[in-house]
Amino acid sequence: MHRRHLLRFAGLAAAAPLARPFLGALPLADDIRVDPASLPRAPLRLAPRLHGPALTLRAQERVVEIAPGVKARAWTPGEGPVGPTIEARKGEKLNIVLENALPEPTILHWHGLRVPEAADGHPRLAIEPGSRYDYEIPVIDRAGTYWYHSHAHHRTGIQSYRGMSGFFLVRDEHDDALQLPAGVHELPMLIQDRRLANDGTLVYDPMMHENMEGFFGDAAFVNGIRLPMHEVETTTYRLRLANGCTSRILRLALSNGAPFLMIGTDGGLLPRAESLTSIDIGPGERVDVLADFAAVPVGQTVSLVSQAFENPAMGMMGMGMGGRGMGGGPGRMGAGGIPQGGALPLVEFRVARAVAPQPWRAPALLHPERFPVRQAVRIRTFRFESMRMQHTINGRDFDMSRIDESVPSGDTEIWQFVNPSPFPHPIHVHENQFEVVERIGGRGRIMPWERGLKDTVLVMPGEQVNVRLTFDVYRGRFLMHCHNLIHEDMGMMLNFAVE
Numbered sequence: 001m002h003r004r005h006l007l008r009f010a011g012l013a014a015a016a017p018l019a020r021p022f023l024g025a026l027p028l029a030d031d032i033r034v035d036p037a038s039l040p041r042a043p044l045r046l047a048p049r050l051h052g053p054a055l056t057l058r059a060q061e062r063v064v065e066i067a068p069g070v071k072a073r074a075w076t077p078g079e080g081p082v083g084p085t086i087e088a089r090k091g092e093k094l095n096i097v098l099e100n101a102l103p104e105p106t107i108l109h110w111h112g113l114r115v116p117e118a119a120d121g122h123p124r125l126a127i128e129p130g131s132r133y134d135y136e137i138p139v140i141d142r143a144g145t146y147w148y149h150s151h152a153h154h155r156t157g158i159q160s161y162r163g164m165s166g167f168f169l170v171r172d173e174h175d176d177a178l179q180l181p182a183g184v185h186e187l188p189m190l191i192q193d194r195r196l197a198n199d200g201t202l203v204y205d206p207m208m209h210e211n212m213e214g215f216f217g218d219a220a221f222v223n224g225i226r227l228p229m230h231e232v233e234t235t236t237y238r239l240r241l242a243n244g245c246t247s248r249i250l251r252l253a254l255s256n257g258a259p260f261l262m263i264g265t266d267g268g269l270l271p272r273a274e275s276l277t278s279i280d281i282g283p284g285e286r287v288d289v290l291a292d293f294a295a296v297p298v299g300q301t302v303s304l305v306s307q308a309f310e311n312p313a314m315g316m317m318g319m320g321m322g323g324r325g326m327g328g329g330p331g332r333m334g335a336g337g338i339p340q341g342g343a344l345p346l347v348e349f350r351v352a353r354a355v356a357p358q359p360w361r362a363p364a365l366l367h368p369e370r371f372p373v374r375q376a377v378r379i380r381t382f383r384f385e386s387m388r389m390q391h392t393i394n395g396r397d398f399d400m401s402r403i404d405e406s407v408p409s410g411d412t413e414i415w416q417f418v419n420p421s422p423f424p425h426p427i428h429v430h431e432n433q434f435e436v437v438e439r440i441g442g443r444g445r446i447m448p449w450e451r452g453l454k455d456t457v458l459v460m461p462g463e464q465v466n467v468r469l470t471f472d473v474y475r476g477r478f479l480m481h482c483h484n485l486i487h488e489d490m491g492m493m494l495n496f497a498v499e
Contacts, residue, residue: 042067049086061075097132105129147190228347233354247283249341267455382415426457
């Protein structure tokens with residue numbers, strides 16, 4: 001049983017920085033003036049890796065380098081611009097202490113992991129400055145790319161934007177046996193988009209219409225570094241990619257048109273690997289791919305990019321405003337950043353060394369585990385609506401204490417996610433890895449990157465996505481919400497109780 005400890009530790013509250021205005025900026029060191037367009041690329045920084053069984057994460061404001069010569073004040077549970085990467089093995093039990101040295105309440109959610117209620121990071125469990133929270137996490141999920149981030153009430157967007165997020169990698173014997181690229185050839189990359197102002201400020205200040213469609217940055221930050229570069233060898237790399245953006249959908253691709261070999265999604269390895277030249281992931285989703293640089297001559301570069309696509313948002317219909325396309329139209333009047341669907345460079349890979357290639361050959365069956373064959377006993381329908389400056393599920397916005405749905409433990413259900421709104425909604429279910437079984441309308445099919453276990457699924461305007469899920473481990477109160485963090489913070493979230 002998890003224990004919640006609200007213990008004061010000496011000097012912590014006094015050391016916390018002064019609170020800043022709601023949705024305020026991240027000011028840099030004094031007297032810095034930068035031209036964001038002229039900044040050179042900095043080396044990609046890989047977050048330090050932590051192992052259990054006992055860990056401490058201290059959330060506080062730190063001054064960190066985000067571009068060559070440019071330092072920002074980040075809020076992070078580690079020493080760098082984002083949180084450390086936690087590594088664990090299936091069957092291990094972790095004891096993680098979160099210390100809050102921030103000027104406001106915070107809590108961490110372990111995204112994708114099935115954990116007891118007290119460890120899930122519900123916003124009602126947020127701890128005050130100067131307090132600590134003890135997590136006890138039995139690692140029961142199979143090997144995969146999971147992550148963690150702030151889940152503070154109304155503050156998930158700003159805190160995650162400032163750096164309160166990181167990877168949680170789970171390994172097991174099956175993953176080990178596949179002999180996938182490891183060590184320096186495994187690159188976990190947390191992708192975010194942010195705005196860097198000319199005075200060296202990281203800006204997060206959604207305007208009225210941005211509170212409808214979402215907040216979009218003007219450049220990519222990967223592991224907290226603006227437009228990084230990374231030297232690679234002429235061999236195969238494992239890229240663990242997480243969309244940590246506030247609102248942006250990413251269409252991942254390599255600039256030379258070479259394919260990825262997709263081996264995993266949210267809930268771990270797929271049954272079979274698949275070669276794809278592009279992959280779409282919404283906020284909260286992850287994908288595990290192999291990229292082969294063996295054919296790229298030394299001295300040349302290949303970039304990981306987000307390709308351009310038509311903006312799926314249909315304008316500010318809920319406010320009587322129209323417009324469609326690549327972020328144009330009345331729905332984005334005065335907005336900053338690169339609009340939804342705009343092309344975005346992410347990481348530049350510079351081929352620095354020729355080595356003997358180590359190609360990885362996928363077995364016929366990558367992961368033998370199959371979805372359990374269970375008959376659904378009921379169907380629940382959830383409508384995600386955005387209109388008139390409101391984001392609701394089934395016509396209600398989030399109430400911290402209200403239980404919206406009661407789910408019998410062990411029952412298999414179909415949850416229908418219906419999106420009549422003009423904006424995309426990446427839907428995340430806590431405490432579960434589900435199977436996407438059908439998409440009606442819109443794209444009209446299950447995408448290749450949705451064929452594995454999922455905890456987040458992208459539902460475009462006019463689509464209905466049906467998922468099959470079973471809650472058969474822990475009982476308690478959990479959350480389901482849109483992972484566009486603007487929508488979540490404004491109320492597109494509900495409580496369900498597993499009983």
